[in-house]
Amino acid sequence: MKLELLNEQGKAASQVDAPETVFGRDFNEDLIHQIIVAYRANGRQGTRAQKDREQVRHTTAKPFKQKGTGRARAGMSSSPLWRGGGRIFPNLPDENFTQKINKKMYRAGMASIFSQLAREGRLAVVDSLTVDSPKTKVLADKFKSMNLDSVMVIADEVDENLYLASRNLKNVFVVEPRYADPVSLVQFKKVLVTKGALDKLKEMFA
Secondary structure: EEEEEEOOOOOOEEEEOOOOOHOOOOOOOHHHHHHHHHHHOOOOOOOOOOOOOOOOOOOOOOOOOOOOOOOOOOOOOOOOOOOOOOOOOOOOOOOOOOOOHHHHHHHHHHHHHHHHHHHHEEEEEEEOOOOOOOOHHHHHHHHHOOOOEEEEEOOOOOHHHHHHOOOOHHHHHHHHEOOOOOOHHHHHEEEEEHHHHHHHHHHOOO
């Protein structure tokens, strides 16, 4: 498998060899959908809460007499059948949204994403990506010269300068290979991988 090696101007200077096991797999839409849904669900927090009929602040008095009104029998206005009443099965703060994905499935799904990005021309390789100072403008100008407005960079090592320079850029995401996630890979228009990160990706997802 051959991937484009970009120069400082964002143009293809040459090609580099990439493992077929990571960048040459077939597209598995069902598996990719499953790992993306599971990844987002596992990052979800149970911060919502609803009240049941015991917790709703309502009087416990009987709304109207049992017989003679022609209406259905009612014991209290906090009933879930009434407007403003409690919920039958309320959402609780300790609700667990996690979904289990096997390691083998996750590796295969990630490799399928990388392979599809390579086929679409959205994946490229760079020798390295470094900045001399933690200045956002320096890194922004570098990506501008490469004609990249939405880019995810997978670097073998993210130093402090690179982290500080990239964290305030809206459409730039710089991570090490172990922190690459399926949602970001699909979201960004371009994915840059450093040469040092290629070997790490091969160890992780091959």
